[in-house]
Amino acid sequence: MTAPQALAFMAMAGVAAYVQTLTGFAFGLILMAAVALSEILPLRDAAVVTGVLTLVNASIMLAKGWTEVLKRQFVLVLLGSLPSLVIGYLLLEHLADNGLVVLRILLGAIIIVSSLQLIMPPQREERQAGDRSFVAFGVFSGLMSGLFSTSGPPLVYHFYRQPFPLVAIRETLVAIFGVNALIRLGVVFADGRFPDRQYWAAFLAIVPVMAGTQLARRLPPPISPRLLKLIVFVLLCASGASLALPAIPAALRMAGY
Template sequence: MSPGELIGFLALAFAAAYAQTLTGFAFGLITMGGVGLTGLLSLPDAAMIVSVLTLVNATQMLLKGWRDVAWREFAFVMAASVPLLFAGYWLLEWLADARADMLRLVLGAVIIASSLQLAMRPAPLAQKSGGASFLFFGGIAGLMGGMFSTAGPPLVYHFYRQPLALATIRETLVGVFALNAVFRIGLVAFSGNLPGPSTLTGLFAIPAVMAATFAARRWPPPIAPQVMRRIVFVLLFLSGVSLGVPAVLRLLGVH
């Protein structure tokens, strides 16, 4: 990346980490959406960098919040998430080889669907869901995480319906994202697809992510959480449309 591109990526990572720390989700969606729109990196390389940055953000949050993790639900989610993470990564590699527009269309569709889901207020449940439901949503999250390092939306929807404390929901989600990132980084390294030195300059965003996490905890914005969710929804929806529509037009041969 050129110096200008690196600065742009640092700003994008800072904004994404700030939003994730406040809401418990959206880091991967915001970062991948921004990368897809700007073309700063290839999507597979961006997903790798996002995995590393997600791990940094999550580790920083869990240093204080790990006691709030709902370990039973965490275990069910990970049992289904890890195998399908491998499937999602394979699908990313298959699409990235010669189907760039299809890959951008899939990413755009994922972001749009995720933004619409985040805009809804899921009805709270009277009692916790059974283990099978956490396996199901964990599997979807693993597939999305393997493709784009964006495992959040299905888990956010499911967890925020549970009769659990908000701190428990947030820290459990962050724990899932952290372990998924570890597996995904290991998979990329094992398959020999580590980004080149120029792309790895994106790891200079680690201090930006750490600073954003600290700033969001120390100086949260003076707005209600619902307003923050609406802001994230609008940004994600617009980025998803901006990614998906041009890809559809190119696939249809419309210039």
């Protein structure tokens, strides 16, 4: 990784942290989309770095709000997400070695579908969902965390439908993201797949992530939250399409069409 590439990655991470703090999610989506398009890092290594940065971001955000975490829902989600996280990680390893084209299509599709939450927020229900639903959404979340270190979209959709205080929802989600990132990092170490030294400069992005988080709190942009979400939605959709569409012809040729 060259110095310009490291600086570019740091800038991407800082912007992603800024947007994450303002919108409540999208850190992993933005960073993975930017990496996949720029090809600064292999997707496998980018997922590791994203996980570490997610853990840092979660630690900062939970420094004062950890007491608001919904403990029962937190445990239920982790019961579903931790086993599926390992499955998602193994799937990433397989696709990274044998199906990079499929991986780009999958990431592009996930980015586009997930970004819809920014302009179509879930409607809040009057009654809390059952325990099984939290476990089920945890399974989907863990799968996405294992694949791309982006465990947010399924949980954001489910939690924001519940009649919980918004502060409690936000802190619970951040706590889950942090634990998923920590477990995924443990799986990476156990598998001996930590990024090569040539990519270690990417971890310097911890500094802009911290700065982006604090900047969003103290200096939000002079636009409405709705307009900000619309802008992020358009950018994510364009990124997802740019990843998936060029890879589709190659995938069809691989399938014999």
